Amino acid sequence: MSNLEIITESRFTTVFIIKMLYAFMCGAHLDSIINEIRELEKPSKNYKRMKPATKFIKQPLEGLWHKHYEQVGLKSMAMNIKQQMGLNNKQQKIFNNTFFKEFCDIFNNSEIPQDKRIEALGYLCSGKQYIDRINDGKLTGEWIIYHHCNGKNYYLNVGNHSDGDDALAQEIREIALFEFPFFKGSLPIFD
Template sequence: MNEKSPSTNAQKIFINSVDKTEELQSFAEAMGLNRTIPGRYSSLFLVDLFAHMEIFGVNPFKIMHEVEALEGCGRASSTKPPSLFDKLPLRGLWHKHYLGTGVPGLVQNIRNGLGKEGLEKLIIAELSGGEITPEMMNKFTHELVHGTYIRRAEDNKLTGEWIIFAKHNGENFYLCLGGHTWGDEYIAARIRELCVPEFPFLFEDHKPA
């Protein structure tokens, strides 16, 4: 049974045929992976964390904040509680949202917060009753963006991309990152290829289909 973390695993990690093992080990230490979840993160999770920072500009500490919250050693999370995948091909695995970077994540949370009729109700509440003034528009914009987002944060309902993990003997094992637009089949294929060989004991009862 191999429960070693990538930082202690003798196997090298290559990205685009370039040996990134040493760089990734240093990155893992800087992120506190070996302090927070020693032996419980896959090489794929480490590479995903690094790639999201390098390629997509995602702040990796946002992801680690959610990991620490799951582990009970950090600040409380403002995103949705972790939930179990109940459909194939990811059935039996868990996911936790983390806040991504940029406008798309903000827009999605505002859209979710408003719901089907929220925008119409807000327009009636803030912009009805006569001539629309700049002050009214400023208040409307502030409530639309800031108010909606803050309420979802206070209710722990912010959504985002996914941290995908498995549970084993009361502990979380972190497999990879993912998201709504990635496609469950693609995520499952990555886990089958790269995580099952590394942590086979996690998949004795269920393997990504």
């Protein structure tokens, strides 16, 4: 029995396994996915790396939940840094004021050698933003899609933001009711 089977008590669909393996073949770390599932099953009060799980509110995935798992690589890191620096208007204003002050303090400090200033500015513009996002528990990535039913989580799909909700819903519909017939009527996707 695998860690995934033990952690979830085998509450996952065939589609979930296939898509998890596909994600692995595309560069995802299976440990990242399994760690987020472990966190969903037995939450740790000290864990706050990734964004909290969120319920889909629009069709066709309405009522299902998704949890982000961390993608590795520069693309994911860049997306998180960009999101950290481009928050909503109120937060953006606070961020801009703080960031601009820190940036100017480093840039204008002639007591720091130029190469050290460049290094500090590089860190401020990238590494610090990524670490702050982790510390705030707001890291984003791709999706683990699941259904919370009868007090338990059932893992249905692994998806990318770019997959499209309709395609993800179709993959879920094609197998979920066959493997978990008691889902029938529990959500619009299972009607």
